[in-house]
Each structure stands twice: as structure tokens, then as C-alpha cells.
Amino acid sequence: MRLTATPRTTALRAAALVASAAMVVVGVQTGSASASGDRDSGGLPVGLSAGQRAAAIQDAQGAAAGTAAKIGLGSKEKLVARDVVKDADGTVHTRYERTYDGLPVLGGDLIVHETKAGARSVTKANEASIAVSTDASLAPAEAKKSALSAAAAQKTAKPAGQSPRKVVWAAQGKPVLAYETVVTGVQKDGTPSELHVVTDAANGKKLFQYEGIETGSGTSTYSGTVPLDTTKSGSQYQLVDGKRGGHKTYDLNQGSSGTGSLYTNSTDTWGGGRQTAGVDAHYGAAVTWDFYKNTFGRNGIRNDGKAAYSRVHYGKGYVNAFWSDSCFCMTYGDGEGDKKPLTAIDVAAHEMSHGVTAATAKLVYSGESGGLNEATSDIFGTAVEFYANNKSDVGDYLIGEKIDIFGNGKPLRYMDKPSKDGKSKDSWYSGLGGIDVHYSSGPANHFFYLLSEGSGKKTINGVNYDSPTADGSKVTGIGRDKATKIWYKALTTQFTSNTNYAKARTGTLAAAASLYGNNSAEYKAVAAAWTAISVK
Known part of the structure; x- marks a missing residue:
């Protein structure tokens, strides 16, 4: 972004993912009527380890069929558990994606809230009922053609469209059968492009499109001398943070693909030259991880204990920094004239927080x-x-x-x-x-x-x-x-x-x-x- x-x-x-339609809230529990301003422990999330969170999601998936029936979904609709948040007061919030007759439902996400006493409520992205035929009138090739045309209109260089996937589009109006096609390429300013195009499977009309790449101790450029957690391998130190999921920081050396070279040094004192941007990125990632962990008990961007990675020195004269969920990585350009890398603390945290949004609400x-x-x-x-x-x-x-x-x-x-x-x-x-x-x-x-x-x-x-x-x-x-x-x-x-x-x-x-x-x-x-x- x-x-x-x-x-x-x-x-x-x-x-x-998906487009703007009214979120429907069905009987959301709003907490006790206490007037206390200091009772924030009950509603705060309980910090779950990666294993505990995975087990909670697995349990939710095991009970998904029963949950779907209890909240009134149709016989062809199924729930796919994506996240579980447990509050200190015992309330559990389970986030689901939805499928219809085996197809992903774009705009079908919902959250089931259940109190310790068993009271249940639901927050839905869209309340519309789904009843569509899954037989498409339009051939996938036509959907891809439409998507490539949309990319051309965006002036995306060298677009390459992936094979369309059949979906149910439920984010706006009456749900319909559709295709979603991802067209990759390069945006006008040098940013990678992952243009998602949703096409009506009956008449070829473009229903929606969005850009999937959204723009968005060492001595650092902006933060002075900062502590760094690194790893020693043989005689070399590496910018690999073993305390925070193994976060790695790479030098792309003005390239625009791959990971480039992992930062290494003969001593554990970093900074100067091309290393300085790497120090900023590595430090920004660590501070962001610590903020989420110590403030909310969140264990990494996806709350699964796994680190993203950072790439610096992207492109030439690239005045950007971006988060990509497809690589689960953060990338920084060096600014105009390659003189001022975009690696400040708030930029790093801003971009990586898009990963948190992608892992939760998917706004x-x-x-x-x-x-x-x-x-x-x-x-x-x-x-x-x-x-x-x-x-x-x-x-x-x-x-x-x-x-x-x-x-x-x-x-x-x-x-x-x-x-x-x-x-x-x-x-x-x-x-x-x-x-x-x-x-x-x-x-x-x-x-x-x-x-x-x-x-x-x-x-x-x-x-x-x-x-x-x-x-x-x-x-x-x-x-x-x-x-x-x-x-x-x-x-x-x-x-x-x-x-x-x-x-x-x-x-x-x-x-x-x-x-x-x-x-x-x-x-x-x-x-x-x-x-x-x-x-x-």
C-alpha cells in the first residue's frame, strides 16, 4: 500500500481481498455494563504460542460444520477457520472464510463470537444469501483476456495473467459466479504489480479490481546507534534475528527480484555504506515485532511465530517501500537519486502492519x-x-x-x-x-x-x-x-x-x-x- x-x-x-459492501453485525456482544475505566484485562487477547494458536484453529475447523449450521448457512456453504482470538474473560472470536459448493466466496468472511457462558453472535462482511449455479457460461480464457485489458488500462508493463480461478463474488449486491484472475507485472513507478480482476462468469463484465501490492548494535540512517540481534555462522555474523522468528535482512543491490545477498559482516558492529539501510530495516522489524508482542501478545505478523524478511536497496531511484503478502516480505527503495532509503521506523512499522491487517480483517x-x-x-x-x-x-x-x-x-x-x-x-x-x-x-x-x-x-x-x-x-x-x-x-x-x-x-x-x-x-x-x- x-x-x-x-x-x-x-x-x-x-x-x-474483496470489495466494499455493508458489514452486517448480528447481535454483537458489547461487553459488560461496568463503568470502570480500568477493567481492560478481561477484553484483552490472551497471548497464545504458535502451537496453541494452531491447535485452536484446528479445533475450530473440526467444529466448523456444526458452527455453519448453528449460524444459519446453507447446505452448500462451508466454513474455513482462519484465526482464533481468545480474550482473558473467556470470550473466543473465530474468524472464518466461506466456500460455496467448493468455491471460495469473496466477501463471505465472518467472525463468530462466543462468550464463556456460551452466548454466540456473528459479524458478517455481507448478509446476502448465496444461491448460484457453479456452471460458468464464460470460458476462463475470456476472463483472462478481460484481466489483461484491465492491466493495460493501468499501464502495467509486461503483464502476465495467471489462470483464472472460479469463485463466488459476494462482496457487492447479489452473489454471482465469477472468475478471479491475477495479472502480474510492473507498475509505472517500478513497483511490482499483482492486479486482481474479478469477472462475471456469465457475461464477462468486470466486477471489481484491486492491486495486491499496495503502497505502503549498528549505526542506522534515522535511529542512531541501535541494538541488533544477529546470528554467527562460522566466522561471519549475519543479519538473522534468532529471537524473533529468524527475520533476515537482504541487500538487493538495486535488483528488483529474488532476495539478493544476506547481510554478513566479520564483526558484530554494523553500519556505514550499504549496511546502514540494512541496519534500519533490521531494527525496524525487531521493534515492530516487539511492539505487537509486548502490547498485544501477538507472536509475529501472522501471530504464528514466523518472521517475515526484509529487502533493501530495491531498484534504482525507487521512491517506495512496500509490503507484499505473497512473499511475506518488506522491501525498501533508496529514494530519489538513491540518496535516502525509505527505512525509517514508522515506515517499516506502517508497511509491516499491512501484513497484520492481511492476517486479520483483510480490509x-x-x-x-x-x-x-x-x-x-x-x-x-x-x-x-x-x-x-x-x-x-x-x-x-x-x-x-x-x-x-x-x-x-x-x-x-x-x-x-x-x-x-x-x-x-x-x-x-x-x-x-x-x-x-x-x-x-x-x-x-x-x-x-x-x-x-x-x-x-x-x-x-x-x-x-x-x-x-x-x-x-x-x-x-x-x-x-x-x-x-x-x-x-x-x-x-x-x-x-x-x-x-x-x-x-x-x-x-x-x-x-x-x-x-x-x-x-x-x-x-x-x-x-x-x-x-x-x-x-
Whole structure:
């Protein structure tokens, strides 16, 4: 996912799935009615080891047929367990994908919530009933032709289409039989392209498309002297982090494919020359891992204990950094003139957080859900920067302030008043879903700032902020830590692929109620912050 929308100021990220349609919430449990503001242990996730999580998913899959029947799915519909989150109070949130007559259902994801007492509720991406014939009128070759045409319209160089797969498209309107084709190539700015095109299997009409590559001790460029966890192999040290799933950092040496060369050194002191960008990337990955682990008990990006890997020095003059879920890796360019790698802490955390979104809600990278996808990475990128507590890159509510993409010292985005960048929006309006997702993220970023710090003027870590509200109301913040916990809980237990701003409000209120109580100051602050950006 790109950090901005223009070729010069682009940085990419995660993979999404399906399009924007209304998320339907069926009887979601919102927690106890306690007014306490300090009861956040009950709603927080229990840290599961990789083995425990795998066993929980396996158990959920074993019971999937019974669950499908209990929540009213049809006889041809089956559930595929994808994730399980257990709260300290005993509530279990199980995230499922859905199939119909053996075909994947795009837009069919749902979450089943079950309390310790056995009360069950469901959050669905789409409530529409599925009843389609799985016999396609359109030949797969025609679907591929349509997809290649879409790639040509995007001016993707050297496109190559994979064989279309038959799916049920349930993300918008009445579910229909469709083909999904992935066309690979290169975007205009040198970023890899994985264009997903969904085509109606009856008439060849293009139903939807999205880009799967979304733009998005050593001495480092931005963070000063930092600790690094490395591995010694023979007489050489390697940038392999054995404490965090084996994360590896590679030098692509201006290439654009493969992994290049693993960073090695004769001593365990790193930095200088081409190593410096590698130090930044390795450090950023470690800090991001630690933030998720120590704040939420999350064991890696996918919560399975397995590390991603990082690649630096990608391409020539490449002003990007991107997360790709297909390689489960983070890639950094060196900036204009190969002079300023995009390896700052908040950029690394932003991009890797797209991997977290891909592993949880899979917020589609289009419409309002795309804006929420972008904002999620800005929110956690900011939280990681504060968590790092690095004197050379102090925490702030500015996005990408260190990488200086514009060449004038200005950041990419401002969370206190997003419109200061000239394109982002401060508040929700009915046409928000029609603009670029990097700018429709503005209201959610603004919500997070207001919830954390409140409205009006203040100075934090030497940076001056002045956050307005759409209705002139005064919002009192609850602190960044609580705001971050609420957003994470909503992302992992309430949001689905099609969540829009209205449903994000519903989801964060449910999260606040679970963590702090229905009548708590935190719950009321969440409601007030949404109202302040015109989401009611």
C-alpha cells in the first residue's frame, strides 16, 4: 500500500481481498455494563504460542460444520477457520472464510463470537444469501483476456495473467459466479504489480479490481546507534534475528527480484555504506515485532511465530517501500537519486502492519475499507514509533517525517489535522469512498489522534498540534495506549473485509465496551471522537 498516491511519493504495502459492501453485525456482544475505566484485562487477547494458536484453529475447523449450521448457512456453504482470538474473560472470536459448493466466496468472511457462558453472535462482511449455479457460461480464457485489458488500462508493463480461478463474488449486491484472475507485472513507478480482476462468469463484465501490492548494535540512517540481534555462522555474523522468528535482512543491490545477498559482516558492529539501510530495516522489524508482542501478545505478523524478511536497496531511484503478502516480505527503495532509503521506523512499522491487517480483517484496498486499511498502518506505525522511544526518531503524530520524500522537510501526513497535506480529509462525508485510499484514511487518522490526545492545541515531544472537530465540539483524549488497544481489538475481533466508517464506529465501540465497559469514559470518548469527524 502506497504511502502516497503520486509516483514520486509512493510507498506500498499489504494484500487485501474483496470489495466494499455493508458489514452486517448480528447481535454483537458489547461487553459488560461496568463503568470502570480500568477493567481492560478481561477484553484483552490472551497471548497464545504458535502451537496453541494452531491447535485452536484446528479445533475450530473440526467444529466448523456444526458452527455453519448453528449460524444459519446453507447446505452448500462451508466454513474455513482462519484465526482464533481468545480474550482473558473467556470470550473466543473465530474468524472464518466461506466456500460455496467448493468455491471460495469473496466477501463471505465472518467472525463468530462466543462468550464463556456460551452466548454466540456473528459479524458478517455481507448478509446476502448465496444461491448460484457453479456452471460458468464464460470460458476462463475470456476472463483472462478481460484481466489483461484491465492491466493495460493501468499501464502495467509486461503483464502476465495467471489462470483464472472460479469463485463466488459476494462482496457487492447479489452473489454471482465469477472468475478471479491475477495479472502480474510492473507498475509505472517500478513497483511490482499483482492486479486482481474479478469477472462475471456469465457475461464477462468486470466486477471489481484491486492491486495486491499496495503502497505502503549498528549505526542506522534515522535511529542512531541501535541494538541488533544477529546470528554467527562460522566466522561471519549475519543479519538473522534468532529471537524473533529468524527475520533476515537482504541487500538487493538495486535488483528488483529474488532476495539478493544476506547481510554478513566479520564483526558484530554494523553500519556505514550499504549496511546502514540494512541496519534500519533490521531494527525496524525487531521493534515492530516487539511492539505487537509486548502490547498485544501477538507472536509475529501472522501471530504464528514466523518472521517475515526484509529487502533493501530495491531498484534504482525507487521512491517506495512496500509490503507484499505473497512473499511475506518488506522491501525498501533508496529514494530519489538513491540518496535516502525509505527505512525509517514508522515506515517499516506502517508497511509491516499491512501484513497484520492481511492476517486479520483483510480490509479491502478500495473505497472506505481501503482508507481504513491505510489508517490502520498509520495508527500502528505511529504507535511503534512512540514504543521505540528512540532519541533520534522520537514519537510523533506525523507520518514519514524522517524520509523527506518531498525534499522540503514536510511529512507525508498529519494525524491531528490530515488536510494539512493538501489532499487528505479531516472528516467523513458521503463521497469519501470515491477518493484515493491514502486520503480517505484521513478521518480515521484524525479519529485516532482525537481519541488519544483530544482536540485543540498542544505540544508533544516538541511538535505543535492543533486538532479541530467537525462540529466544534471539545474532545478529551484517553491516551494513546488505550486508543491503540481499542483499534487493535476492533481490527482483530470486529472488522471484516468490507468494514466502512460507520461499521468501524460500531466495531470500536464494541471493542471499548469489551475492554472498559459500556458506560466507561473510554466508551464515551470513542463515541465523541467519531462524532467529531462526522461519523454518527
